[in-house]
Amino acid sequence: MLLSGGIDSATCLFSLKDEYDVRALTFEYHDIARREVDSAKAIGARAGVTEHRLFRLPDLREAEDIPGGRFGDLPPTYIPLRNAIFYSVAASYSEEKRVSLIVGGHNRDDAEVFRDVGGKFFESLERTLWLGSSILKRQKTMIRIPLSRKTKAQVVKLAASLKVPFELTWSCHRLGTEHCWECAGCLSRIESFKEAGVSDPLHP
Numbered sequence: 001m002l003l004s005g006g007i008d009s010a011t012c013l014f015s016l017k018d019e020y021d022v023r024a025l026t027f028e029y030h031d032i033a034r035r036e037v038d039s040a041k042a043i044g045a046r047a048g049v050t051e052h053r054l055f056r057l058p059d060l061r062e063a064e065d066i067p068g069g070r071f072g073d074l075p076p077t078y079i080p081l082r083n084a085i086f087y088s089v090a091a092s093y094s095e096e097k098r099v100s101l102i103v104g105g106h107n108r109d110d111a112e113v114f115r116d117v118g119g120k121f122f123e124s125l126e127r128t129l130w131l132g133s134s135i136l137k138r139q140k141t142m143i144r145i146p147l148s149r150k151t152k153a154q155v156v157k158l159a160a161s162l163k164v165p166f167e168l169t170w171s172c173h174r175l176g177t178e179h180c181w182e183c184a185g186c187l188s189r190i191e192s193f194k195e196a197g198v199s200d201p202l203h204p
């Protein structure tokens, strides 16, 4: 599964870990917060994943880091065609390890902002991957986004019930060593915990 340091993918992982032999894949793109990668590693270790692979994409940048980039209303953290790239790499890893399920932790709120996290996109990508790989087709490798109908607040509620280690997660978009509690990622985290009625061990 695709694992970031965030709550969504951690929730996915904790919902799967007792039932599946899970391999985690984390992308280190340009200027990703060190703390986000460290969080992903800590979450993967806590869940006892079979393997945690870090895949480096140092030239892949977020919109705000692309000089002269023009991406309209998309947020500064937008990465052009991010999921077409990430899920293709995950599919390559699946071929190598003979994995039949690729899982990502996108929620309903994400799908309202990003075109490449919707069900139609993943269905189409799955078909494309089967066309391009006889191994993936034979083993019927599927892409599943189990949180796609949940809001961020509903994910936080589910995470609490699964005992996701919130203290290991990372939601900040900045490069600091602690959450700034001011950026869009932090503000969304505060709002989701509040709405879910769950206390956040990281929020002072």
Ligand SMILES: [Zn+2]
Pocket (backbone or CB within 6 Å): 171, 172, 173, 174, 179, 180, 181, 182, 183, 184, 185, 186, 187
């Ligand atoms: Zn922040």
